[in-house]
Amino acid sequence: YPDPQQSNLKSVLATQNKVSKKQILLGNGSDEVLDLIFRAFCEPKVDNVITLPPTYGMYGVLANLNNIENREVLLSSDFQPKVEQILEVVDACSKILFLCSPNNPSGNSFSDDAVVKLLENFKGLVVIDEAYIDFSEKESWLNRLSDYPNLIITQTLSKAFGLAGIRLGICYASEEIIAVLNKIKPPYNVNELTQQRALERLSEPEKIKGEISSIIEQRVKLLEVLVDVNFVEKIYPTEANFILIKVDDANKRYDELIAKGIVIRNRTTQPLCENTLRLTIGTEEENKKLIEVLKQL
Numbered sequence: 001y002p003d004p005q006q007s008n009l010k011s012v013l014a015t016q017n018k019v020s021k022k023q024i025l026l027g028n029g030s031d032e033v034l035d036l037i038f039r040a041f042c043e044p045k046v047d048n049v050i051t052l053p054p055t056y057g058m059y060g061v062l063a064n065l066n067n068i069e070n071r072e073v074l075l076s077s078d079f080q081p082k083v084e085q086i087l088e089v090v091d092a093c094s095k096i097l098f099l100c101s102p103n104n105p106s107g108n109s110f111s112d113d114a115v116v117k118l119l120e121n122f123k124g125l126v127v128i129d130e131a132y133i134d135f136s137e138k139e140s141w142l143n144r145l146s147d148y149p150n151l152i153i154t155q156t157l158s159k160a161f162g163l164a165g166i167r168l169g170i171c172y173a174s175e176e177i178i179a180v181l182n183k184i185k186p187p188y189n190v191n192e193l194t195q196q197r198a199l200e201r202l203s204e205p206e207k208i209k210g211e212i213s214s215i216i217e218q219r220v221k222l223l224e225v226l227v228d229v230n231f232v233e234k235i236y237p238t239e240a241n242f243i244l245i246k247v248d249d250a251n252k253r254y255d256e257l258i259a260k261g262i263v264i265r266n267r268t269t270q271p272l273c274e275n276t277l278r279l280t281i282g283t284e285e286e287n288k289k290l291i292e293v294l295k296q297l
């Protein structure tokens with residue numbers, strides 16, 4: 001059996017991130033961590049959570065699965081949280097507010113000012129989902145963990161660390177919050193192979209840094225090309241490993257790219273995202289192919 005407390009892995013994460021091991025909970029991907037947070041802190045059919053579309057779809061899926069009302073407050077047109085409106089929809093049963101920063105699918109991160117106001121005024125737990133933090137120049141909210149007892153931060157090895165297949169999600173919070181989550185987690189939720197592979201990966205921080213730099217380099221290149229593509233109407237600022245663009249006709253452009261063997265995300269049905277496409281930065285070779293095809297179109 002694997003170590004149910006993943007002690008070796010937590011030691012490395014604790015040292016690298018300057019937190020105590022008791023402030024870490026690991027899960028089978030951050031999706032499991034998010035589910036545990038719902039199950040620990042929300043009463044089905046009674047409580048509600050606040051999410052800010054357009055954002056990561058799993059918050060809404062997990063709210064439904066757990067029979068928790070999901071109160072949605074749209075982001076502003078520049079994809080920032082509307083603090084006043086959020087605090088207006090809150091009631092005594094609002095237990096969790098989900099902030100995804102950098103946000104998926106818009107790519108921007110939320111202003112410090114908005115996040116601080118929400119941390120200070122929202123009476124429930126604030127989850128900051130930092131799945132894409134390694135691609136951003138902004139600091140992680142981890143540095144502020146001790147300032148806000150209601151703050152939970154989730155991270156993952158699925159994006160910048162390139163290990164979506166091993167399923168390792170990380171949750172940082174106060175010792176009190178982690179102790180509650182620990183009580184309800186399945187004992188062997190992180191298998192031994194995952195723990196070993198994660199340890200290996202965490203022991204090569206310089207290599208990971210290099211990989212992230214090259215993704216950011218590719219992002220810069222792609223952004224430069226997109227400016228000159230005639231059907232691209234808007235390029236949204238990004239701090240993630242993807243770029244959201246507004247085009248003339250998202251469905252048409254999506255199909256054209258599929259026909260050329262390139263699969264991107266069509267986000268046109270998401271609120272505030274009419275006619276948008278999300279392009280993930282690939283390898284240098286994939287990027288070249290995408291650029292070639294965009295120019296042809």
Ligand SMILES: *Cc1c(COP(=O)(O)O)cnc(C)c1O
Pocket residue numbers: 028029030031032056100104129131155156157158164167168169
């Ligand atoms: C991909 C993603 C996750 C899921 O990560 P896993 O650890 O693979 O479950 C969580 N949040 C956001 C915003 C994501 O884009």
